[in-house]
Amino acid sequence: MTLRVEIEDLAKHFGEIRAVDGVTFSVSKGEVLGFLGPNGAGKSTTMKMITGFLAPTRGTVRVCGYDVSTDPISVKANLGYLPEGAPAYADMTPDSFLKFIADIRGLSGADKKRAVASAAERSRILNVMYQPIETLSKGYKRRVGLAQAILHNPPVLIMDEPTDGLDPNQKHEVRTLINEMAEDKAIIISTHILEEVNALCTRNVVIASGKVVFDGTPAELEQKSRYHNAVVLSVNEIDNTKLLQYVAELDFVAETELLMAGNGIRVFPKDSAHITIALSEKIREQGWEIASLYAESGRLDEVFRSITLPRTAGVK
Numbered sequence: 001m002t003l004r005v006e007i008e009d010l011a012k013h014f015g016e017i018r019a020v021d022g023v024t025f026s027v028s029k030g031e032v033l034g035f036l037g038p039n040g041a042g043k044s045t046t047m048k049m050i051t052g053f054l055a056p057t058r059g060t061v062r063v064c065g066y067d068v069s070t071d072p073i074s075v076k077a078n079l080g081y082l083p084e085g086a087p088a089y090a091d092m093t094p095d096s097f098l099k100f101i102a103d104i105r106g107l108s109g110a111d112k113k114r115a116v117a118s119a120a121e122r123s124r125i126l127n128v129m130y131q132p133i134e135t136l137s138k139g140y141k142r143r144v145g146l147a148q149a150i151l152h153n154p155p156v157l158i159m160d161e162p163t164d165g166l167d168p169n170q171k172h173e174v175r176t177l178i179n180e181m182a183e184d185k186a187i188i189i190s191t192h193i194l195e196e197v198n199a200l201c202t203r204n205v206v207i208a209s210g211k212v213v214f215d216g217t218p219a220e221l222e223q224k225s226r227y228h229n230a231v232v233l234s235v236n237e238i239d240n241t242k243l244l245q246y247v248a249e250l251d252f253v254a255e256t257e258l259l260m261a262g263n264g265i266r267v268f269p270k271d272s273a274h275i276t277i278a279l280s281e282k283i284r285e286q287g288w289e290i291a292s293l294y295a296e297s298g299r300l301d302e303v304f305r306s307i308t309l310p311r312t313a314g315v316k
């Protein structure tokens with residue numbers, strides 16, 4: 001694994017406010033890291049320090065081996081940044097905007113032409129290259145932003161809320177583009193859209209109050225849910241209360257609850273064990289007919305809440 005972004009004990013204090021308070025994580029080539037956290041957790045401040053817009057109070061950021069505080073120009077050369085929202089310069093066309101960015105990146109002649117054509121193709125904006133940016137749909141505007149970020153083919157891409165405010169089709173398109181680029185880049189995406197975690201990310205770092213509270217795969221995040229491996233069960237012609245009483249006594253069951261609208265019961269296993277087979281055997285032993293039985297993978301919204309709420313709230 002080639003390490004591309006290394007963040008160590010990063011902190012930013014604004015007076016009394018500890019916006020970022022000792023954050024450490026790294027991102028390798030091929031990884032799409034979902035950087036999650038509630039409003040005010042410190043995501044934007046961290047991203048601004050990675051991209052060199054903001055100087056840290058403490059700690060280091062290295063991008064492709066270059067330290068952002070001592071070698072910001074090399075860092076910027078290795079990094080593409082998609083800020084939140086739409087690109088500025090609304091009265092420009094994507095063609096003139098990308099050429100302008102190419103100039104800033106120091107590209108000229110054939111290199112500039114090739115870079116603009118390749119970024120436009122990869123971002124699928126070739127059909128709108130000569131239309132003012134302000135007249136484009138949100139999805140296209142975001143793709144123009146993406147084209148700008150990848151123009152110099154950087155090994156590291158940082159994106160702030162890349163699909164925020166897009167409709168489901170546009171979200172899908174932008175995610176597809178990001179997935180296509182993932183193989184040869186290290187990508188950091190800040191988001192609070194939890195479905196993005198499964199659709200896009202290979203790893204997640206969750207921060208709350210400026211500190212890392214989780215670093216792992218989407219599956220590991222789901223496993224922290226109390227619903228992980230919980231089984232939803234309904235049985236034909238048996239009263240749900242009776243079913244619940246029977247199931248609650250089984251030795252592999254920790255907890256049970258009735259579902260709304262008579263839709264059966266939910267069974268929480270002890271130690272998050274896999275219990276679908278054992279449970280279906282126990283139901284059949286009673287001579288009951290199972291109408292439906294399935295295990296849940298876990299609920300990201302619930303895990304997210306439980307790990308990002310202040311610890312004083314009594315949450316594990």
Ligand SMILES: Nc1ncnc2c1ncn2[C@@H]1O[C@H](COP(=O)(O)OP(=O)(O)OP(=O)(O)O)[C@@H](O)[C@H]1O
Nearest residue numbers: 014017018019037038039040041042043044045046
């Ligand atoms: N320039 C600043 N001066 C003072 N406080 C700031 C400044 N920038 C950010 N903060 C504070 O630092 C904390 C972290 O803010 P930040 O914008 O990094 O959070 P965030 O996770 O990006 O939130 P959001 O999801 O709402 O964008 C907040 O309490 C914010 O008010």
